[in-house]
Amino acid sequence: MHVHVNAATSADGKLASRERSQLRISGPEDFDRVDAIRAESDAVAVGVGTVLADDPSLTVKDEDRVADREGDGRPSHPARVVFDSRGRTPTDAALLDDAATTYVLVAEAAPEGRREAFASAGAEVVVAGSDRVDPSAGLDALADRGIDRLLVEGGGELIFSLFEAGLVDELTVYVGATVVGGRDAPTLADGEGFVEGFPELSLDGVERLDDGVLLRWAVDGRPADE
Numbered sequence: 001m002h003v004h005v006n007a008a009t010s011a012d013g014k015l016a017s018r019e020r021s022q023l024r025i026s027g028p029e030d031f032d033r034v035d036a037i038r039a040e041s042d043a044v045a046v047g048v049g050t051v052l053a054d055d056p057s058l059t060v061k062d063e064d065r066v067a068d069r070e071g072d073g074r075p076s077h078p079a080r081v082v083f084d085s086r087g088r089t090p091t092d093a094a095l096l097d098d099a100a101t102t103y104v105l106v107a108e109a110a111p112e113g114r115r116e117a118f119a120s121a122g123a124e125v126v127v128a129g130s131d132r133v134d135p136s137a138g139l140d141a142l143a144d145r146g147i148d149r150l151l152v153e154g155g156g157e158l159i160f161s162l163f164e165a166g167l168v169d170e171l172t173v174y175v176g177a178t179v180v181g182g183r184d185a186p187t188l189a190d191g192e193g194f195v196e197g198f199p200e201l202s203l204d205g206v207e208r209l210d211d212g213v214l215l216r217w218a219v220d221g222r223p224a225d226e
């Protein structure tokens with residue numbers, strides 16, 4: 001599986017303000033670029049923190065791209081994936097609608113009632129890990145379901161955890177022309193943070209988009225994309 005992490009940060013590396021409500025850092029050119037990556041992906045993943053903050057739909061917005069997918073015999077939209085150890089996704093969350101398949105990755109610790117609620121809402125519940133969703137087991141389960149290209153949009157807890165598990169192949173970061181600040185504001189990679197064994201990146205491209213800059217990185221030591 002090819003794992004592509006994409007997110008937008010402020011010039012000081014924040015994904016959102018300390019209030020964690022959705023912040024539009026990208027401009028129209030960058031949102032269109034992300035829409036194109038979604039259209040090429042088999043699934044789009046977020047952590048439950050992002051679901052609670054943003055209530056995203058994670059669908060492809062451009063109708064021509066949707067039509068192209070359908071013409072290729074693919075589902076209209078990529079599948080949605082939520083990393084949700086304890087089953088905190090609200091059952092009226094936008095990504096539980098019937099626009100696309102949704103996988104809710106939970107840990108064994110997730111209450112049975114929550115798992116049943118997701119199944120009733122039409123999602124497929126996948127148990128991966130005991131106390132917290134185990135990223136490797138979760139991605140293996142997605143690969144078993146035919147997911148070869150996974151786009152991860154955030155947030156910072158999930159992104160760190162995927163880097164920590166050595167699962168990220170490609171990183172694109174749009175750095176927008178704003179400063180957010182705040183020690184409690186989420187950053188691109190939160191979690192415990194590294195003190196050694198820092199992932200090393202190779203710069204693949206730099207591009208001006210809107211009033212910001214897009215940085216493309218390959219993650220060293222990962223197999224070449226097939």
Ligand SMILES: NC(=O)C1=CN([C@@H]2O[C@H](COP(=O)(O)OP(=O)(O)OC[C@H]3O[C@@H](n4cnc5c(N)ncnc54)[C@H](O)[C@@H]3O)[C@@H](O)[C@H]2O)C=CC1
Binds near residue numbers: 023134154159
């Ligand atoms: N600017 C951007 O491009 C984006 C910004 N955001 C922002 O990020 C913020 C949310 O980020 P976070 O609070 O970091 O939440 P997050 O979206 O990374 O979710 C973290 C939660 O996911 C669950 N989880 C399950 N398995 C996990 C695992 N293996 N590793 C990590 N988490 C796991 C845990 O309950 C954890 O609390 C929001 O403010 C949102 O608006 C989110 C996506 C993109």
Ligand SMILES: Nc1nc(O)c(N)c(N[C@@H]2O[C@H](COP(=O)(O)O)[C@@H](O)[C@H]2O)n1
Binds near residue numbers: 154
């Ligand atoms: N690329 C990008 N730039 C920003 O400025 C953003 N705020 C985000 N947020 C991500 O997009 C999701 C919303 O998706 P829908 O429009 O609901 O399909 C949001 O949850 C973040 O993952 N991304």
